[in-house]
Amino acid sequence: MAPRRTRASAAAELQVESGERVSSPPPEPAAKRQTRKKASAKSVQVEDEANVEVPKKKMPTRKRKTPAPKEESPVFGDELPHNLGSLPTPDTDDAKQVKADPEEVDQLAKKAAEIASPDADVKSEECYEVERILAKKHGKVTAPKSIPLPSLEVTGCGEVPSVLDALIRTRLSAATTGKNSSNAFKGLVKTFGVLNEGVGKGSVDWNKVRLASQPEVYEAIKSGGLANAKSKDIKAILDMVYEENQARCAALKKEREAKTEGPAGSENEPAEEKNTEIQRAESGVISLDHLHLLSSEDAFARLVKFPGIGPKTASCVLLFCLQRPSFAVDTHVFRLCQYLAWVPKEVQKGQPPVNRETTFAHCEARVPDDLKYPLHQLLIKHGKECPRCRAATSTSSERWEEGCPIEHLVTRHGAKKGEVSPAGKAAPKTKRAAAAKKGKGKKMVDNDSEEAESSGLSDAESDEDYE
Structure with a gap:
């Protein structure tokens, strides 16, 4: 039986007869498409490699630089707080544009201090x-979870509910013994009486102390030592607090009537408490309780502006009265x-x-x-x-x-x-030891407020070591 003749075999015979050489059978159409796709992909790959050759060399450098600012914390200035030196400056423009939230400045400062x-x-x-x-x-x-009621026997260092009461008690405790400061406080209680209601209930009526003369305050606290400096400071503090209360009262009224911006911290104060603050100021009750509305940094800055109040006293008020973390x-x-x-x-x-x-x-x-x-x-x-x-x-x-x-x-x-x-x-020997040997140690203790507080012989807890 003769083999079946197909179109392909007929074409091959024709090509042989015409003298053409056939090296291989023609590929299938699908194979052609596949070959073209592979060739196209290979061509594109070659073109891509040529186009991205330069960026590929730079990419690793950029990837290494990007995390650097995150490790060093956001930038908020060249100098670190607390005299801890300079913050390393990132070398990328993006990092320099990072801005810190004002409310988080202290947290960032602490992180920066740790980095430095x-x-x-x-x-x-x-x-x-x-x-x-x-x-x-x-x-x-x-x-403690709650602040104890004020004592009339022990002055303490701010462990009372009223911020003003805490501040003046701590000022009385500076640069003297606990016994002396308690005697001075008892003198104030005996002379000016105790507040029976409102802010500072159960402690000295500080508005009566404000209305008294400086010599009267001196006589009341003279048994506690440093009476001259402390009586002047107490009078000045109370006058400043009164003026501040009146200014806040006016600002709160204006805010309520004209919807204008209120005093510092008013954005955190409910309307009912604002009305209470206005009533207190109008009735002559003086208070620093609005410091609860401020951040720890702002409250600290406000406290150290009062005469005779240094970092240690302000820190004690923050720690014991406002119950904020502070290392006194x-x-x-x-x-x-x-x-x-x-x-x-x-x-x-x-x-x-x-x-x-x-x-x-x-x-x-x-x-x-x-x-x-x-x-x-x-x-x-x-x-x-x-x-x-x-x-x-x-x-x-x-x-x-x-x-x-x-x-x-x-x-x-x-x-x-x-x-x-x-x-x-x-x-x-230290200068202090030399001064004490010459009989000058007591003079160092009796310096006014900040200088006495800064000396090594201050504090209610410490003078007994030197007496």
Whole structure:
């Protein structure tokens, strides 16, 4: 049987007869389309590689630079707060355009402070370690959920509901003993009486004190020491608060009637409380309770504007009355922060001196908020009781051999504490010690307000160490 003749075989025979050579059978149409697609894709790939050759070399660089600002936190200025140096400047234009929310400035400042200090995490961990050890030694300390009613026997350092009452009580407590400040407060109660209702109920009627003369206030508190300076400060504070209350009253009325912008913090104040504030001002009741409406930073800035009020007093009011995290630095806290090396031991050229104000600035940024209350209390207690960390002790003092629970973390200053200079000689005596030896120590304590508060001999909790 003859083979079947097809169109393809007939065409092949025809091409052979005509002398044409056929190297291979023609490809199928589908194969042609597939080959074209592959060729097209390969062509596009070659073209793409040629087009993106330069960007591909730059891309890794851009990817490396982009995360840098996030690690260094948003930029809000070249200088860090609290005298902690300069913030590293990012090298991308996008990072320079980042702006911080004004309400978050303090949080950003704290983050920036941690970034600027390579050992910030170590310091934070050490804070927790010190708190754990001292709590085991002296008892666990937690901030109270509510503020106690005012005492007429003990002045305290601001542990009362009324902000004005807290401020003046803390001012009375500065640069003297607890016993002396309590005597001064009792003199005010006896002379001017107690408020029976409204703001500050159960404590001194501060409006009556405002209406009295400075000599009358002096006579009332003279048993507490520093009466001249403190009576002037108290009178000036009360007059300033009265004027501020009247100004706020007028601004609140204008806001209510004309719908204009009210005084500071009024945006956080309900209408009912605004009306109450107006009624208080019109009835002559003076108050600083509107500071509750402000941020911690604004409240602190307002407090330190009053005469005789420094960072320590303002910090105590924030911590104990307004119940905001703040690391108040008294004499014991100052001494122990130096022993723990939480602040620079030596002053660098162009930097402010190492004192309680700069210690507050450093520790306010470095001590975690949840530790500010317990560490403040524990360091004071430890500074009073530890046979090695008390101010008036030395290697020859009684109970020195008992040791200290944080011995492995501290380096005490002074020859009496066992410190030896690099040359092997005893550490030099401080100016304070030299002044005390010459009989000038009392004069240092009796300086006015801020200077006395800044000296190492101030505070209700600490003077007993020196007397």
